Amino acid sequence: MPGQRAGERRRRLADVGVSPKDRVVDAAIEVGEAPDLPRPAQPLGAPSLHQRQGSKGLSLFLERMDDHRVAGAEAMGGEIAVPISRREIIRAFLRQRTDHLQRGGKAVVNADRHQGLDKCGVPSSSATPEFALRAIVTPITDPQGLRDAWLTLETNAEPSFFTSWHWIEALLVAAGRTAFVLKVMDDNRIVGLCVLYVHSAARRRWFTPRDTLSVNETGDPVCDAIYIEHNGILHDRRYGAAVVRAALACLSGPEARSVLPRFDEIRLGGVPEIYRMIAAEIPWLAREIARKPTFGVDLAALRQSGEELMAQFGRNTRHQIRRSIRAYERHGPLGFNAAPDLETALFYFEQMIGLHTARWTERGQSGAFATTFARTFHTALIRGGITNGSVELVECRAGDTVIGYLYNFVYRGTVYFYQSGFEYSRDRNLKPGLVTHYLCMERHLSRGNDYYDFMAGEQRYKTNLAARGKDLIWLRLRRPLWQYRFADAASRAMGIARALCDRWQR
Template identity: 25%
Template sequence: MSGADAISLELPGAAFTTELIRDLNGLRALEKDWWALWHASGSATPFQSPAWLIPWWESFHPGALFTLAVRQGGRLVALSPGYLEDGVYGRRILPVGISLSDYHDVLLDPAAGDPALSALSALSDLAAAHSDEWDSWDLEELPEHAAAFRVPIPLGCRDEITPASACPVLEVVEGEDVFAQARKSKKRHLRLARNRAAKRGAVSFETATDETCLDLLGHLFRLHARRWGERGEEGVLAPDVVQQFQRAAVPRLQKAGLLRLDSLRIGGKIVAVQYCLRRGDWAATYINGFDPDYEFESPGMVLMEHVLADLAAGGVRTFSFLRGREAHKYDWGATDRMNRKRTISHAGAA
């Protein structure tokens, strides 16, 4: 393992070794094994992939890196990418990717032991070995079946599980129209929007390739800024550091087959861009942007309809609209799935 501050500990009586990665070089050195673990963990989303989290750390690095890794026979079998924050809430282990990631979890190879809980025990033991450095281990935005819920509580600690964000999800039944659950008013609005768009000019769609993904990302930045600028706001994509992160992450996600970036043209002009993430039969609508000059044609909705239908035709059965209870998510037929937060803290902490 590269990285000057990486350490390795043998666990007595177990076929596991543990490593604490404290610098960027050590994090980068994990990437090949990280990908193997990510693929082995069938429930992991693109938010847990190195294509997302390494660029996030390269761009933001808001604290001291504190990434817990477990190996079995040299193979990476558990990973908790985190960092230390020392602030008003005390000394916390927080997940790498926080704020911009809608799902977090520890990565676990289900083949690591029988049961795989032993790898999670090794992860917990490593955190406990450095308990003098943290007051709480905050496992944020965990989906329902997160492996992080099964991490044993370190000796001398306690845990608390609390509600986090709602992530509306649309489940598509195989053989059923992807829009079968959409509200009637939504379907009427879609028909109207398609007709208005066609009257404005020729309508065409384009999905980004390795060669065009950064160019299309630039259009997303532009359209998102215009849309929010009309409201006198900047929008989440405005900060330079966010754009830096996305420019680094998007080509990696695209190369890994985890990105779905689409545009809508009306009369030859790009008027909407939709940014989605995908893994297998799961996809998420991450963010979009549209030209406010075309608001009458509802280009964001027209593009979303196209993307959802195309992804469903390609085998996607679960669409997450990610965090937030905006009304338009439920118009498509989505229902809430609640993320939760697990906080592990020292038993004597207030």
């Protein structure tokens, strides 16, 4: 009976010292990511939630919040984590149901381990009420001190390669101009770090901010063509979303204005979904500029299952790879070699640039390495990463015939495919990209790496070789001035008008 269930729930809450009037979410537990902790009987965000309307669906949502909270509190000895108000819970429920409707009414569960959200759409965090975080912004005057602090924080964080010191150091070297660092502190301990640049556009436009603040990017479109992904604020895993919230509150508040040059826009490129949710909490105009899916192959699961890599592809993809391998083997045995030293790595890099640029020139574009900044940045990155194995340049050959080159990053068990250059033939049966990626995945499968990340973008070869993962988003936050409000409203109106025109034409 409903009354009996409610009474049982109140007794369970009282047993762990939680008042039923204060509904809280145990953000220290991510459902499905903490096997040593008890889970609720029915996972949060289950499809049945979306099929119920009005107050009944919300009541079920709140009940499951309590079940999830009690399970976590019992496992943690009755300790309570980040209190979430009833209003925030209702907002999470509405966001979840809105996302469900936008997906056509289908329940979509994203189990990617990097998502940073629990399955009910509430930001995951391991912060507790006694965390009094403060954020400060200072110019970078001591690069060695920043390096030590960054590497120390990495040991307690779960960074991607793009928020590791490998990438950040190369960015600072290549940019060669004034940069700032944002530190999130818990007392005297650093629990969050990111690099900031303020960029001023050459021309001032009335409805577009001239001065922008970028996180882990320069803000200059020419320089940022190096294209960061899996971006964000490096943070201690025990603090989670609390660090992001403190950082964005600082950047949008008066603290940052006293140190940074004037800016009217904050840019967050290639960040996870949690940033959009937290950005909606601050009084700036937040807008999602772009959203791109990522693709990857779970090598750890494949290794555990004992299945062959080739069996994971579709029939047509398997046929193309095998046919290409047979054709290439007529030129000699296939060879797949990773650069063993810096000299070889730089040679492979130059050869890859030649093939990459030639391919893009045929399409009327310059490619990813056309600027001096890009060459400087990647040279610094290779010099710093080839010795410790975080940067990988590989060559694929068939006898004396070059098939192609891959430029990868290898960090904490994940292989990030960054860029490539292939020798294309007039023979359309030859697929150098599929063959090279297949051999590279086989190599890392045997070397014990966990994940092969094709990163953002929905190109056909990614959909053929990999499974879809989480989405990355590109955000902008503008100061709430009237001209920017007008520009946002006009842009949304134009988008609605285009959608209506498209629908009418169909």
